[in-house]
Amino acid sequence: MGLFSGLEEIGMGGLTNVKVFEDEKAKLAAAQKKRKEPVELKEVDFIFDKTYKCPVCDKEFKARTVRTGKVKLVGSDSDLRPKYQFDTLKYDAVTCPNCGYSVLTRYFNINPTSGQMKLIRDNVCKAFRGIKEPGEIMTYDDALTRHKLALLCSIVKRGKASEKAYTCLKMGWLLRGKSETLPKDTPNREAVIKGLQEAENEALVNAYEGFTEAFSKENFPMCGMDETTVTYLTAELARKIGKYDDALRLCARVITAKNVNDRIKEKARDMKDLIYEATGKKES
Template sequence: MSTTLTPSDILYDKTYECPVCYNKFTSKAIRTGKNQALSSDIDLYARYAVINPILYDAILCPNCGYCSLSKNFSTLLPTQIKWIKEQVTPKYKKRNFDTYTSINDAIIKHQLALVSSIIKKGKIGEQAYICLHIAWLYRDLNALNQEKIYLNKAVNGLKQALETENFPLFNLDALTTSYIISAISYTLGDYTNAKTYLSDVLYNSNGKLKDRALNLKEMILEHS
């Protein structure tokens, strides 16, 4: 008999130490291998069997207000710590979030992560990646106008990052990023950009990414 997993089966309390104020706190994290991906949208937004990992990917220090994606929460330079202390902490109003993060709470945390990234002068790619997450979260709320705003921010940032920054960007290599730019451009009705960024993917990719690119090519051709 198969057992149906619940969020409490998949989440655990992970301990963090804030690199800004050295406060130790816990935040929910996903147990490795417990949460099965079922499908993904055209722009690679993955759909999971039990819980959306993005809900728990922005880590907020409840003491000082520093917030970042989990992948680089602890990586701050001394000057960045100074900027966070000067520009984030004085304006931070402590708030309580539920144990199991809602979509709206996740959006707030990602917006706080975006603010921290801007204040610390983080890479454009990092900020674009956060905006992409926010767009996807708004998609789950069917908030189409807000989703479109953040998709535009994400695609513009990802294009700039491809030109000026080193890859991979977190878990995205350059070809996958080009595919996402093409897919978002298609979604936004920018078929010229969609074709431009897809061409490199079609020529250089293989496997599942190549299959996705071929499918996207057919969709673009139908609308252009």
């Protein structure tokens, strides 16, 4: 019976066949198999509840938040909309469920002035009737509601043009994301997509107007972007909404800017080509 002989007499007969050392080869194979089948992480695996303290009503609340640095960037659109393995943009606005104060997360730490607080309390909080808690992950509709409230708060508090523009831009991107991922079995799918595209265009028109206003009133960096990036972005927004002359004028500024990386100049040249193609005009 070997190493364990005799143990069966004290009831351990069933265990006397155990190995002292596990088979290393089998262990290695099992480990390799595990490595070959990486666990696919889903959106919910990147989300946690972050605690905020509302500057308007002083109450603490939790909001779904993306763990930064863990999500892979997979590309971007011509208007700089970043694309990750799932749409992280849905988590970029927070709403206090108690009073309705809403803002893009990037501005959360900039507290409204006392005058702005009063405007928000009088015009938003007094009318606010609560907001539906999202599920484990934020749907596009959850996100759009929060972004709309953030835009409303930025208007009511007479916020900067760039903040309003950036909020509109993010709404446009969300509407695009919703349209791109609309389930195949959505009733009247074509009409719904058309409606989403029209709403996106309206958001981009407002973003364009806001950035144009911000150019003359604000300093750079703006919304975390340097002057050339905002110029390029505004040019692309102008192109998308059909303001080709404005787009070309802004493109020229990007192309002739000094100390700018070649990639953004290249993008501006591509945009110019697209406009010439669309209008049938040639470069003069």
